[in-house]
Amino acid sequence: MNQALEGVKVLDLTRVLAGPYATMVLGDMGADIIKIEMPGVGDDSRQFGPYVKGESAYFLSLNRNKRSITLNLKKEKARQLFIEMVKKCDVVVENFRPGTMEKLGLGYEELKKINPSIIYAACSGFGHTGPYSQRAAYDAVVQAMGGIMSITGEKDGKPTRVGPSIGDITAGLFSAIGILSALNYRNQTGKGQMVDVAMLDCQVAILENAIARYVVTGEIPMPAGNRHTSIVPFEPFETLDGEIMIAAGNDGLWGKLCKIMNREDLIADDRFKTNPLRNQNYAELRPIIAKIIGTKTSKEWLQILEEAGVPNGPINTIDKVLENPQINAREMIKEVYHPTAGGLKMPGVPIKMSETQGEIVKPAPILGQHTEEILKELLNLTSDEILNLQKEDIF
Amino acid sequence: MNQALEGVKVLDLTRVLAGPYATMVLGDMGADIIKIEMPGVGDDSRQFGPYVKGESAYFLSLNRNKRSITLNLKKEKARQLFIEMVKKCDVVVENFRPGTMEKLGLGYEELKKINPSIIYAACSGFGHTGPYSQRAAYDAVVQAMGGIMSITGEKDGKPTRVGPSIGDITAGLFSAIGILSALNYRNQTGKGQMVDVAMLDCQVAILENAIARYVVTGEIPMPAGNRHTSIVPFEPFETLDGEIMIAAGNDGLWGKLCKIMNREDLIADDRFKTNPLRNQNYAELRPIIAKIIGTKTSKEWLQILEEAGVPNGPINTIDKVLENPQINAREMIKEVYHPTAGGLKMPGVPIKMSETQGEIVKPAPILGQHTEEILKELLNLTSDEILNLQKEDIF
Numbered sequence: 001m002n003q004a005l006e007g008v009k010v011l012d013l014t015r016v017l018a019g020p021y022a023t024m025v026l027g028d029m030g031a032d033i034i035k036i037e038m039p040g041v042g043d044d045s046r047q048f049g050p051y052v053k054g055e056s057a058y059f060l061s062l063n064r065n066k067r068s069i070t071l072n073l074k075k076e077k078a079r080q081l082f083i084e085m086v087k088k089c090d091v092v093v094e095n096f097r098p099g100t101m102e103k104l105g106l107g108y109e110e111l112k113k114i115n116p117s118i119i120y121a122a123c124s125g126f127g128h129t130g131p132y133s134q135r136a137a138y139d140a141v142v143q144a145m146g147g148i149m150s151i152t153g154e155k156d157g158k159p160t161r162v163g164p165s166i167g168d169i170t171a172g173l174f175s176a177i178g179i180l181s182a183l184n185y186r187n188q189t190g191k192g193q194m195v196d197v198a199m200l201d202c203q204v205a206i207l208e209n210a211i212a213r214y215v216v217t218g219e220i221p222m223p224a225g226n227r228h229t230s231i232v233p234f235e236p237f238e239t240l241d242g243e244i245m246i247a248a249g250n251d252g253l254w255g256k257l258c259k260i261m262n263r264e265d266l267i268a269d270d271r272f273k274t275n276p277l278r279n280q281n282y283a284e285l286r287p288i289i290a291k292i293i294g295t296k297t298s299k300e301w302l303q304i305l306e307e308a309g310v311p312n313g314p315i316n317t318i319d320k321v322l323e324n325p326q327i328n329a330r331e332m333i334k335e336v337y338h339p340t341a342g343g344l345k346m347p348g349v350p351i352k353m354s355e356t357q358g359e360i361v362k363p364a365p366i367l368g369q370h371t372e373e374i375l376k377e378l379l380n381l382t383s384d385e386i387l388n389l390q391k392e393d394i395f
Numbered sequence: 396m397n398q399a400l401e402g403v404k405v406l407d408l409t410r411v412l413a414g415p416y417a418t419m420v421l422g423d424m425g426a427d428i429i430k431i432e433m434p435g436v437g438d439d440s441r442q443f444g445p446y447v448k449g450e451s452a453y454f455l456s457l458n459r460n461k462r463s464i465t466l467n468l469k470k471e472k473a474r475q476l477f478i479e480m481v482k483k484c485d486v487v488v489e490n491f492r493p494g495t496m497e498k499l500g501l502g503y504e505e506l507k508k509i510n511p512s513i514i515y516a517a518c519s520g521f522g523h524t525g526p527y528s529q530r531a532a533y534d535a536v537v538q539a540m541g542g543i544m545s546i547t548g549e550k551d552g553k554p555t556r557v558g559p560s561i562g563d564i565t566a567g568l569f570s571a572i573g574i575l576s577a578l579n580y581r582n583q584t585g586k587g588q589m590v591d592v593a594m595l596d597c598q599v600a601i602l603e604n605a606i607a608r609y610v611v612t613g614e615i616p617m618p619a620g621n622r623h624t625s626i627v628p629f630e631p632f633e634t635l636d637g638e639i640m641i642a643a644g645n646d647g648l649w650g651k652l653c654k655i656m657n658r659e660d661l662i663a664d665d666r667f668k669t670n671p672l673r674n675q676n677y678a679e680l681r682p683i684i685a686k687i688i689g690t691k692t693s694k695e696w697l698q699i700l701e702e703a704g705v706p707n708g709p710i711n712t713i714d715k716v717l718e719n720p721q722i723n724a725r726e727m728i729k730e731v732y733h734p735t736a737g738g739l740k741m742p743g744v745p746i747k748m749s750e751t752q753g754e755i756v757k758p759a760p761i762l763g764q765h766t767e768e769i770l771k772e773l774l775n776l777t778s779d780e781i782l783n784l785q786k787e788d789i790f
């Protein structure tokens with residue numbers, strides 16, 4: 001056994017982002033991800049630009065380590081094949097609107113009759129229960145509704161959407177955690193179950209201290225800009241040629257910062273001695289620091305701050321992320337070779353394990369690339385049987 | 396077995412956010428989280444405001460379902476007790492700077508000699524390898540360095556920090572996934588291993604399509620405001636009394652939106668017929684929609700949009716999140732009773748499971764609340780032995 005989830009077989013009906021992110025994470029850990037796609041079309045995100053030699057870079061980034069089989073589940077014979085596959089697999093994952101699988105006669109209640117050990121994970125916008133259950137959701141909708149936008153943005157500014165689709169991605173991560181927890185339960189008891197994760201719920205789960213602050217103080221949290229809400233100085237400052245983050249999280253670090261600014265007098269200054277005082281006199285302190293930081297380049301300051309041990313960082317654009325020595329040393333940018341698209345850089349595996357290292361062992365599949373292979377392997381179909389089924393347009 | 400991770404014993408040395416978030420998720424799924432804290436002080440976040448009757452609401456929100464034992468690991472007898480506990484437990488989690496556990500003689504290499512099945516998870520700012528490994532990180536630093544700030548914010552505006560500490564939280568989620576994957580491997584092979592998760596790596600892992608866009612087009616992604624980068628209309632609009640999100644993700648939904656705006660003429664309008672055209676003529680289209688949406692209240696529009704089936708949502712502030720019927724139907728706001736603080740509302744469990752429902756079975760512990768209980772239970776110490784140890788100030 002070389003990978004942590006080796007031998008775990010996942011029937012993956014997911015499309016676009018939340019579901020495919022969950023199965024990507026499982027695939028990175030070694031699970032066998034069998035991606036089931038509609039013949040001729042496939043995952044909607046195969047149509048999302050930008051393209052590399054006709055392949056969607058979006059799709060390629062999210063579907064590494066997966067195999068693709070096409071199956072038109074609206075046809076009875078395809079449904080039967082799917083049911084046979086459920087008998088041989090450990091996990092089914094889908095991110096349809098609740099009710100879609102039931103309409104196909106493939107809801108959890110049906111599937112558990114066929115395989116009581118099956119783990120069935122459903123990742124949807126609002127979940128399988130509650131008054132909004134049937135509503136369509138997009139990332140932008142759950143970011144708006146779940147509160148994260150209301151606490152992101154410039155101070156006194158408008159609610160701001162988080163750039164990456166954090167509504168989808170966190171739902172993908174919680175789905176993976178649910179599936180793995182269910183797998184542990186199944187390893188002990190033999191029993192499967194349904195895991196129901198809603199994008200909106202996950203937005204609430206990641207609000208951090210905003211709920212506590214509101215319920216205790218009664219004050220509605222608002223966008224706070226890039227400043228820490230209670231520590232000073234802990235925010236970006238402009239340099240001669242850009243902007244850097246300086247995070248002097250305690251009095252010791254504040255002292256170090258004063259020294260490298262050649263302003264040791266500030267350490268004993270009655271206005272700035274302690275963090276509460278620095279908070280109180282922020283309006284006086286910020287311009288003093290800003291003026292000094294503005295005199296050197298980002299590179300110069302980052303080196304000085306680093307040598308002094310004051311937490312700091314550049315505010316990297318994506319091109320700089322790809323060049324960052326730590327990110328590269330951790331193999332967090334991997335170039336994956338795809339037979340059609342060629343080499344494509346994508347994020348690596350962020351879970352580093354000493355015995356079962358996560359890996360990108362194969363590129364994203366082309367549509368239906370493994371249909372024959374999977375049907376032979378899971379269901380022992382012969383080439384002739386597959387050829388006959390093909391004539392009926394079920395894949 | 397009532398919970399998915401029942402019987403999984405976790406020695407939790409984590410503080411503040413990333414690590415405690417990981418163990419909270421495991422605790423919600425039923426793992427026994429034994430939180431080891433420094434005598435007299437405890438987790439730093441016990442000092443973070445706001446307070447309810449002397450207890451930190453921040454701490455209470457993140458440490459439900461955990462038990463607390465105090466142990467001064469700098470004392471040899473405490474170290475020995477910890478080592479005895481490692482023999483009886485499944486997982487050790489810490490989020491110290493790399494090297495801290497080694498200095499205590501409790502690094503993974505030592506612990507695996509004591510218990511080869513132990514799963515040792517380390518969650519740090521930059522990870523246990525690479526040139527930045529020894530640097531201190533804060534959420535703000537990894538958000539800056541990892542690129543997410545550079546693609547969040549108003550169009551043509553400045554890089555913007557995501558309100559909640561997404562750098563910590565995603566590292567907590569990936570750590571939980573790593574631990575559960577390692578648990579599956581151990582269930583099969585009996586072998587433990589080390590899981591090393593870096594906050595910075597996780598920021599790269601959630602950049603979504605930003606890396607693909609950059610490597611394919613060569614254009615550096617920038618803050619894009621609240622607009623979808625390729626779909627129109629898909630953004631907030633101001634109403635008479637607020638702002639709402641409208642997400643007309645395809646031509647069908649665009650048609651429905653035109654109808655409810657009483658502007659069916661726009662459907663056939665050559666400038667707006669298809670999504671590419673709506674993108675191209677965005678400058679003309681946006682004011683037309685904005686003017687109409689500005690004529691009714693948010694409540695009126697949300698109802699009209701919902702009835703027409705156009706994805707929509709209010710941009711909720713935190714007070715509205717707490718009142719939302721779907722969020723409440725899903726029990727995503729739970730009031731948890733704490734013996735000192737009384738009732739406190741906090742996020743519920745976002746993973747809904749049919750057989751082993753995640754639960755908040757106990758409030759966050761007071762410092763050292765379970766020291767005696769845990770020492771008796773895990774190590775069979777007697778009350779007298781505990782009393783004697785207590786005199787040596789090891790807990």
